[in-house]
Amino acid sequence: MKHWHLDQLDWDSFDPSRVDPDILAVVKAASVVERNGVDYAVYLNHVFSDDADFQEAADNWAIEEVQHGDALGRWSMLADPKWDYPEAFERYRSTFHIDLNTTHSVRGSRTGELIARCMVETGTSSFYSSLADATDEPLLKTICKLIAADEYRHFKLFYDHMHRYLKREKLGPWTRTRIALGRITESEDDELASAFYTTNEPASLQYDRKRCIAGYMSRAMKAYRQKHIDRVTGMVFKTIGFKPHSRLHAWVSKGVYALIRQRQRSFAKTAIRLGA
Numbered sequence: 164m165k166h167w168h169l170d171q172l173d174w175d176s177f178d179p180s181r182v183d184p185d186i187l188a189v190v191k192a193a194s195v196v197e198r199n200g201v202d203y204a205v206y207l208n209h210v211f212s213d214d215a216d217f218q219e220a221a222d223n224w225a226i227e228e229v230q231h232g233d234a235l236g237r238w239s240m241l242a243d244p245k246w247d248y249p250e251a252f253e254r255y256r257s258t259f260h261i262d263l264n265t266t267h268s269v270r271g272s273r274t275g276e277l278i279a280r281c282m283v284e285t286g287t288s289s290f291y292s293s294l295a296d297a298t299d300e301p302l303l304k305t306i307c308k309l310i311a312a313d314e315y316r317h318f319k320l321f322y323d324h325m326h327r328y329l330k331r332e333k334l335g336p337w338t339r340t341r342i343a344l345g346r347i348t349e350s351e352d353d354e355l356a357s358a359f360y361t362t363n364e365p366a367s368l369q370y371d372r373k374r375c376i377a378g379y380m381s382r383a384m385k386a387y388r389q390k391h392i393d394r395v396t397g398m399v400f401k402t403i404g405f406k407p408h409s410r411l412h413a414w415v416s417k418g419v420y421a422l423i424r425q426r427q428r429s430f431a432k433t434a435i436r437l438g439a
């Protein structure tokens with residue numbers, strides 16, 4: 164069940180004078196990744212082949228992810244009328260694939276898979292919260308707030324299922340930490356880089372992961388503030404079984420924010436050097 168619909172948005176509230184080109188670039192990239200949620204639902208249906216409850220939840224989840232893509236894609240076409248969302252999505256699909264012919268999670272267990280899903284939803288809910296705060300464009304602000312609320316519900320969905328599996332599979336805190344950190348560091352792999360490439364760069368230019376991830380991250384990381392990172396680290400702590408809102412949490416959150424600022428500067432330098 165969707166919590167909102169594209170038709171209920173006030174598309175006439177769009178204000179072209181308030182579009183930030185850097186935010187537009189990351190929104191275009193995010194639109195195609197979101198729309199690709201259908202593939203992940205197929206993958207999750209294979210991994211949880213005998214769990215009808217979870218399969219139904221995953222199918223509903225994918226419908227919401229596709230709507231995120233459609234909202235962001237439609238907004239991007241208003242902001243850049245020369246850009247074509249369906250065409251960009253087709254180009255993304257022909258560049259980036261996930262392995263759908265599997266019956267086992269790439270994370271080694273179902274609990275591991277659900278931890279990885281929690282990390283993705285942690286990342287997306289904080290990403291859209293930070294974009295909602297960073298943009299002055301009223302329509303995008305509304306869209307990002309609605310999506311961020313969906314992403315937080317997705318986090319809770321996967322978190323609850325993770326606890327169900329944890330009772331059977333009993334993964335300790337360090338294994339959970341390893342899986343969580345592994346998924347977080349994957350954000351610099353091809354998924355986002357190829358999304359940036361296929362939505363922001365001409366096909367005549369050859370794909371270069373380093374250039375494209377720098378183009379994406381240098382823009383996306385700019386929107387984060389300490390309060391968003393406090394939330395991210397709290398959700399990560401909860402997932403791996405550590406107490407959030409503790410002194411350790413505050414300390415880690417400050418460290419992660421400093422790291423993000425430093426990474427943003429480094430990606431920005433690379434982006435300028437490689438022309439992204």
Ligand SMILES: [Fe+2]
Nearest residue numbers: 197228231287
């Ligand atoms: Fe999403």
Ligand SMILES: [Fe+2]
Nearest residue numbers: 284287314317
């Ligand atoms: Fe989500």
